[in-house]
Amino acid sequence: MSRATAASISHDALRHNLAEVRRRAPNSRVMAVVKADAYGHGLERVATTLRDADAFGVAALSDAERIRSVGLDNRIVLLSGFDEPADLPIMRRLKLDAVVHCDEQLRMLELDAGDSVSDPLRLWVKLDTGMNRLGFRPERAAELQQRLRGLSNVHLDLQWMSHLARSDEFDVPSTPEQLAAFDAALRDIDGDRSLANSAAVLGWPASHRDWIRPGGALYGMSVVDGKTGADFGLKPAMSLHTRLIAVKQVRAGDCVGYGGAHVCDREGRIGIAAIGYGDGYPRLAPAGTPVLVDGKVSRIVGRVSMDLMAVDLDACPEAKVGSPVLLWGPELPIETIASAAGTISYELACGITRRVRFIDA
Numbered sequence: 001m002s003r004a005t006a007a008s009i010s011h012d013a014l015r016h017n018l019a020e021v022r023r024r025a026p027n028s029r030v031m032a033v034v035k036a037d038a039y040g041h042g043l044e045r046v047a048t049t050l051r052d053a054d055a056f057g058v059a060a061l062s063d064a065e066r067i068r069s070v071g072l073d074n075r076i077v078l079l080s081g082f083d084e085p086a087d088l089p090i091m092r093r094l095k096l097d098a099v100v101h102c103d104e105q106l107r108m109l110e111l112d113a114g115d116s117v118s119d120p121l122r123l124w125v126k127l128d129t130g131m132n133r134l135g136f137r138p139e140r141a142a143e144l145q146q147r148l149r150g151l152s153n154v155h156l157d158l159q160w161m162s163h164l165a166r167s168d169e170f171d172v173p174s175t176p177e178q179l180a181a182f183d184a185a186l187r188d189i190d191g192d193r194s195l196a197n198s199a200a201v202l203g204w205p206a207s208h209r210d211w212i213r214p215g216g217a218l219y220g221m222s223v224v225d226g227k228t229g230a231d232f233g234l235k236p237a238m239s240l241h242t243r244l245i246a247v248k249q250v251r252a253g254d255c256v257g258y259g260g261a262h263v264c265d266r267e268g269r270i271g272i273a274a275i276g277y278g279d280g281y282p283r284l285a286p287a288g289t290p291v292l293v294d295g296k297v298s299r300i301v302g303r304v305s306m307d308l309m310a311v312d313l314d315a316c317p318e319a320k321v322g323s324p325v326l327l328w329g330p331e332l333p334i335e336t337i338a339s340a341a342g343t344i345s346y347e348l349a350c351g352i353t354r355r356v357r358f359i360d361a
């Protein structure tokens with residue numbers, strides 16, 4: 001029998017979440033962010049299900065190749081742009097939009113302009129309004145427009161974007177300040193605008209503009225502290241589950257797992273579930289982190305190991321070898337596990353490893 005550990009991906013949930021972000025931003029087009037293998041959910045399956053999106057956002061040329069290979073002709077935006085001149089013909093072949101965020105990319109475009117006048121590239125100019133990651137200083141917008149519009153290999157219609165650093169905090173001034181800096185820089189410049197990631201779609205309507213760029217929300221995940229995707233009307237798209245492969249009878253004083261980290265305070269039963277950090281479950285999830293065994297809330301005991309974890313069966317008297325174990329999913333928010341492990345839901349979903357089977361649900 002194959003290993004029971006699997007990630008089920010709900011296509012209904014993906015479709016629901018796309019509809020939900022559209023409902024929240026009815027006047028914006030949607031660039032569905034599917035980088036990092038669609039946040040660990042599987043790029044081809046997600047892009048196919050979300051093919052009604054107006055565009056896809058990816059981080060790597062290879063992601064764009066994968067989307068084209070399943071026959072999708074949506075616009076695709078390479079969110080970090082190109083790295084070297086050899087990327088430019090590939091981008092033309094794949095009909096990609098590119099983000100331009102630095103002077104090195106500008107120079108590559110200027111050198112390329114002499115050679116090619118057909119197939120002008122559609123560009124998104126990225127302004128750094130406060131994140132201090134990628135982007136030009138906002139006051140350079142007019143100069144950038146002039147330089148790029150003078151290039152024969154660049155589409156005349158430029159699009160403008162920025163990224164928000166703290167949109168998941170609904171009560172700090174950072175997002176309005178970034179919006180103001182963006183608006184001031186583009187006061188006399190036309191072209192589509194885009195700023196809103198998922199948290200901004202959910203909490204900052206003023207940021208929606210022409211294009212929203214949700215990632216996590218499409219998968220039903222939240223990065224807003226203390227809130228789950230479901231709190232925003234989203235449906236978790238991934239369920240991570242496995243089965244018990246052993247049940248142990250333990251006595252008071254018995255130690256469980258590496259380092260004897262859990263010492264039993266009484267007689268009872270411990271279940272051994274076929275999942276560990278080798279599957280992408282976080283080793284840093286401490287004892288006490290919830291899991292559902294047979295649909296009932298249980299908890300991890302001892303340390304998570306590579307292939308296995310031990311769970312307390314006190315609350316699950318019916319549990320036996322073969323009983324289902326849910327690590328996260330609609331009935332157990334991934335955000336709860338992420339917060340117990342000191343990380344965010346995105347990292348957990350992206351961290352599912354290749355030995356985990358994916359099931360389309």
Ligand SMILES: Cc1ncc(COP(=O)(O)O)c(C=O)c1O
Pocket residue numbers: 033057079163196197198199213214215216217223
């Ligand atoms: C430029 C850009 N836009 C949009 C997103 C989507 O963010 P989120 O998944 O929080 O919606 C990301 C992801 O990090 C990004 O880098």
